[in-house]
Amino acid sequence: MIMKLDFAGSVPIYQQIRDQIVQAVADGVFLDGDRLPAIRALADEVGINTMTVNKAYQLLKQEGYIITDRRNGAKVQCSGGRKQAVERKVEKELELLAAEAKIAGISGEEFAKLCRKAYDG
Amino acid sequence: MIMKLDFAGSVPIYQQIRDQIVQAVADGVFLDGDRLPAIRALADEVGINTMTVNKAYQLLKQEGYIITDRRNGAKVQCSGGRKQAVERKVEKELELLAAEAKIAGISGEEFAKLCRKAYDG
């Protein structure tokens, strides 16, 4: 589990952790049911406080990406059911991205290509 | 110029203003060279501090979306040149969105459709 954190930027660390774990799940690094690193272990590894990692895990749990089994720590849970909510979120964020792209002179085709690349990896 | 601000959410007000102006430019509400509303007028209209609007305008200026002229206020400037930078930014954000979509069970086709809709409006 490699983690690239930007301590200078304005994005909270816990958010960066959350994002990268979501990425990892989407990329198949973690499969449904896999155990995530223990909070302390991950905190030590990347050199941050356990509370920060804890917050990231809580966020992931709340969003339904993981469940924390009291016996085994945190496990990935890919069960759907969030499709609608995610769709709305994606829709809204895409709108802004598309606007910025349009102004920057990125054509519809180029934008579609970027989207495809992002999805297919 | 209608502005919908969410004072509760986690997105800063100035960021919301910036986003909506970018949207408006992309949608053709403002054309290249058009004058943006005066800071004080906009602040009064939506009932916020002028400092907040000022910060949004400074952000837009810094990003190259507008130029400020002491005599005429802020004017939209659609000159290109930022294509590469925007492309990198869009690429990065798309990656996360695509990941979330993938996990939620949104197919590549559905995602592409959302992207097209976002771009074409």
Next chain:
Amino acid sequence: MIMKLDFAGSVPIYQQIRDQIVQAVADGVFLDGDRLPAIRALADEVGINTMTVNKAYQLLKQEGYIITDRRNGAKVQCSGGRKQAVERKVEKELELLAAEAKIAGISGEEFAKLCRKAYDG
């Protein structure tokens, strides 16, 4: 004896076991004097540690719901005497539930109906 355990939630396993046994007693699944499943048997059945079941049983014993006999295991004991204590506990918890219900727009009648349903089954 069916046991539905939620390993993800915040309620401790032993508490869930305790709750479900109390439910079963109230529902007449276990009558006064009936033997509860042996600790090890129950632990095996639901796939948890015997220590956890043991803790649940100790809690039940301490609350006066069961008595443990070295030779015969745990037996249900419906002897009263706890009425006052339970009343106080119920009173306090009802207060919070009623508050949440009130805020959510649940009327007094609806709340009473829910209460009746809970009691009559």
Next chain:
Amino acid sequence: MIMKLDFAGSVPIYQQIRDQIVQAVADGVFLDGDRLPAIRALADEVGINTMTVNKAYQLLKQEGYIITDRRNGAKVQCSGGRKQAVERKVEKELELLAAEAKIAGISGEEFAKLCRKAYDG
């Protein structure tokens, strides 16, 4: 704003704060739109850490009981919409309470009376 906290018990402090604020809202101590005490002020008043109060507020926000307006701090928000969810929660908790009451020898009438008292205050 009086707060009675039990530091010895097993109920987390942030949960106790959350509960008492919900109670206060239901009792009309706080009306829709009223400002809650500032996190620091409340923390100082009851002699606990700001993080703990913060967690309580986050929980309330997440449950929809309050909104945090960036300009003014936390405000009560009684807008409904949570009726169904609360109903399910109340239903489930009532079931256990009713079971305990039944075993303790509390009659259906007595239980109904307790419920009425809890709701009407």
Next chain:
DNA sequence: GTGGTCTAGACCACC
């Protein structure tokens, strides 16, 4: 002024 984030430690409950 407000809330949001983070640290470096600590203790506890659970299993």
Next chain:
DNA sequence: GTGGTCTAGACCACA
């Protein structure tokens, strides 16, 4: 071993 909670500070972003 795990996650959950809490402390006593600190700094920052926002308005």
